[in-house]
Amino acid sequence: AQKITQTQPGMFVQEKEAVTxxxxxxxxxxxxxxxxYKQPSxxxxxxxxxxxxxxxxxxxxxxxxxxxxxxxxxxxxxISASQLGDSAMYFCAMREGPGNTPLVFGKGTRLSxxx
Amino acid sequence: xxxxxxxxxxxxxxxxxxxxxxxxxxMNHEYMYWYRQDPGMGLRLIHYSVGEGTTAKGEVPDGxxxxxxxxxxxxxxxxxxxxxxxSVYFCASSYRGYPTGDSNQPQHFGDGTRLSIL
Numbered sequence: 001a002q003k004i005t006q007t008q009p010g011m012f013v014q015e016k017e018a019v020t021x022x023x024x025x026x027x028x029x030x031x032x033x034x035x036x037y038k039q040p041s042x043x044x045x046x047x048x049x050x051x052x053x054x055x056x057x058x059x060x061x062x063x064x065x066x067x068x069x070x071x072x073x074x075x076x077x078x079i080s081a082s083q084l085g086d087s088a089m090y091f092c093a094m095r096e097g098p099g100n101t102p103l104v105f106g107k108g109t110r111l112s113x114x115x
Numbered sequence: 116x117x118x119x120x121x122x123x124x125x126x127x128x129x130x131x132x133x134x135x136x137x138x139x140x141x142m143n144h145e146y147m148y149w150y151r152q153d154p155g156m157g158l159r160l161i162h163y164s165v166g167e168g169t170t171a172k173g174e175v176p177d178g179x180x181x182x183x184x185x186x187x188x189x190x191x192x193x194x195x196x197x198x199x200x201x202s203v204y205f206c207a208s209s210y211r212g213y214p215t216g217d218s219n220q221p222q223h224f225g226d227g228t229r230l231s232i233l
Contacts, residue, residue, distance in 0.1 A: 004157075035221060045158075045205060045224035052219055091157060100146055100165075100211055100218045102173060107157040 003027065004092050004106035011111050013082045020067070021077040021109045023092030031098045034075040036066070039089040039108070048090075051075055079111075087113045117141050121206050121225035128196045128232050136191040136228050138206030145211040147189035148173075148222060149181060151202040158205060164189055165211070196232045204228045 005024045013019035025034065036048040051059045051066045059066040067076040079086055089110050093103040122137045138147065145166050150158040150173075160173030164183040178200060180192045189208075193200060207222040 033218060037224075043203070044226050045207075047221040047223070050219045050221060093158075095218065098218070100209060100220055102148060102160050102163050103158075103222060104174075105150075105157040105159070107155060 002106075003096075003104045004094050006092055006106035006109050008109045009107075011109055013079075013111065013113055015084060015113055015115050016081055018078060018080045019082055019111065021079070021090050021092075021111065023075045023077065023106060025073050025075060025092075025094050027073075027094065027096050029096045031096075033095040034066070034068070035093045035095070035103060036064070036075075036077045037091045037093065037105075038086075039091065040085075041088070045091075049077070082113045084113050084115060087111060119206055119208055119223050119225035121204075121228050123228060124226065125229050126231070128193075128230065130196060130198060130232060132196050133192070133194050134196065134230075135193075136204055136206075136230075138189045138191070138208075138225060140187055140189075140206075140208040140223070142208060142210075142223065143186070144208035144223070145186070146209045146222075147183065148207045148209075149179070149189065149191045150205045150207065151175065151200075152205060152227070153202050161191065161204075198232045200230065201232045202230060204230060 032053045034051045038046045049061045065078045089108045092106040119140045148163040149161040162181040167186045206225045209222045210220045
């Protein structure tokens with residue numbers, strides 16, 4: 001079974017609108033962390049936001065926020081006020097267990113922002 | 116402010132040739148990782164290291180070997196390249212973080228190496 005599922009291969013959003021990228025995860029470990037990375041067409045991987053399994057509040061970083069629904073095992077990324085520069089691949093990843101264990105990545109969602 | 120540096124950025128090999136990909140980080144990170152990225156597959160972990168002199172297998176280790184002789188360097192070797200190893204290879208590093216509880220230490224990635232095996 002996949003540990004990280006991103007069901008949207010591609011998404012379109014109008015500039016200045018908000019967009020939600022879906023991520024569901026599968027783990028039986030009570031301790032885990034969820035990460036989102038952005039990969040623009042230039043290829044580098046850019047860390048965006050982190051949510052810990054014990055965090056009481058949803059994580060936010062500037063225009064990025066994470067809609068964490070623990071019971072549903074979902075960790076959706078919300079990008080507010082989309083910009084043309086947000087066009088990229090977005091990867092959800094999970095770290096299982098305590099400590100700094102390796103990340104498991106989803107297959108990604110390609111976001112295209114339209115002017 | 117180099118971060119994680121991968122060498123080379125591009126390489127074309129013939130089937131059966133060998134090569135080594137070099138990853139260097141200047142952030143004094145304990146942990147280092149090698150991933151491969153294939154279309155539609157996301158990133159898959161090949162090998163990783165939790166410290167100098169230690170390595171461990173990831174999800175797709177077959178056909179690859181690694182070494183971590185120095186804390187700042189992590190080498191990925193292909194002894195006999197195969198067309199199935201055509202991919203983009205990413206190196207990453209991170210702090211050890213806390214040994215228990217949540218670890219919010221993100222992985223910092225290099226810019227990738229595009230490798231084609233003919």
